[in-house]
Amino acid sequence: MEKNNIFEFLKENPYPGRGIIIGKDAGGVVIAYWIMGRSENSRNRVFTETDDGIKTEAFDPYKMTDPSLIIYHPVREYGGKTIVTNGDQTDTVYEFMKDGKTPEEALMTREFEPDAPNFTPRISGVVDDKSGDFTLSILKSNNGDSDTTIRSFFHYTNLKAGEGRFVSTYMGDGDPLPSFEGEPVRVEIALGFDEFSDTLWNSLNADNKVSLYTQRIDLKTGEKLHKIYNKNR
Numbered sequence: 001m002e003k004n005n006i007f008e009f010l011k012e013n014p015y016p017g018r019g020i021i022i023g024k025d026a027g028g029v030v031i032a033y034w035i036m037g038r039s040e041n042s043r044n045r046v047f048t049e050t051d052d053g054i055k056t057e058a059f060d061p062y063k064m065t066d067p068s069l070i071i072y073h074p075v076r077e078y079g080g081k082t083i084v085t086n087g088d089q090t091d092t093v094y095e096f097m098k099d100g101k102t103p104e105e106a107l108m109t110r111e112f113e114p115d116a117p118n119f120t121p122r123i124s125g126v127v128d129d130k131s132g133d134f135t136l137s138i139l140k141s142n143n144g145d146s147d148t149t150i151r152s153f154f155h156y157t158n159l160k161a162g163e164g165r166f167v168s169t170y171m172g173d174g175d176p177l178p179s180f181e182g183e184p185v186r187v188e189i190a191l192g193f194d195e196f197s198d199t200l201w202n203s204l205n206a207d208n209k210v211s212l213y214t215q216r217i218d219l220k221t222g223e224k225l226h227k228i229y230n231k232n233r
Contacts, residue, residue, distance in 0.1 A: 003188040006166055007203040014205045016168035017177065018086040020125050022134045022156075023164015023189040025196070028219055029132035030164065030189055031125070032200055033074050033084050034212040041065050046230040047211040052077045054213050059232040069113055069120075075213060077129075082215070085124035086169060087113065089139075093124065103135060104153055111149040112141050117176040119144060123167050129217050133157045136167055136184050144176070154184055164189045193225060201229045 006021065021032040035056065037043040044063045047054045053075035058064040072088040083093050083103070089110050096106035103126045113120040121140035128134065135155050142148035156165060165184035170177045191199060197214040204212065212229040 003163060003186050004166075006164075006185075006187040007199050009166075009185070009187070010200075010203040010205075013172050015170060015173035015177070015208055017120070017170040018123065019166065019168035020084055020086070020123055020136065021164055021166045021187065021200075022084075022125050022127060022136065023187065024132050024159050024161050025189050025191075025193070025216070026161045028193070028216045029127060029129075029134070030193065030196065031075075031082060031084055031127060031215045031217075032197075032212065033086075034200075034204060035074075035086075035210045036204065036208040037210050038208060042070055043210055044232075045070060045210055046232050047074070047213050047228050049228070050076075053083075054228065056211070059230075069115060075215070080129050082127040082129060082217070083124070084127070085122065086120075087122050089122050089124055093126065103137070107137055107139060107151060107153075110139060112139050116146065117144065119146060119179070120169050120177070121179050123169060123180070125167075127217075129222065130219065131157075132159070132217075132219050136165055138167060138180060140179050152183070162189055163187075194227075197227045197229075 018035050044059050045056050046059045055073045073090045076083045076094050093103045093106040119141040124137045126135050137153045139151050164187050166187045167184040193216040201212045215226040
């Protein structure tokens, strides 16, 4: 499987929805998470920092009509691991890990989002901050069947520098929105952190992008860098 150019991939896709990239550069692990929106309610958001990650919040609280499914903690840290997800399952994984359980056990208690007819997949990643090994997961409906949840887990160990994986909620725009299909896409991580982050933000559709968070963890020193991009700020 060839490594895809994630920037070209995103430029050609006006609406992949929410997306996660995890991979390695020369000496570090890189994490990216973004949100997009088609409605005013979805677009009325920003990322803000918390003590252990980030949260989404309304840019203009007076315009927020429905906070369900769009207000949550996309990134949290616990026990030397970084959790990144597209919904409130971040907190589920966090609480299970605090109890000595696994992310897989946590996600077996969750399913796709209750937003018929899209039934948006829940996508999640958990990164080991020391080794750079990570897991990606997808919880999705069975081709729109609301009675069946398909849970897929992908574990990546000892990836080489310059390689990562990408997963998003949708294959592209549509009505209903087509859920992501297949295993996470193999992508190239070839740029320095700042250039990678800037290029990724600029590759997302200008009308639909809302916010982007990127983080780099140095695997030797443990130093963490992060950047936040908000269209509304």
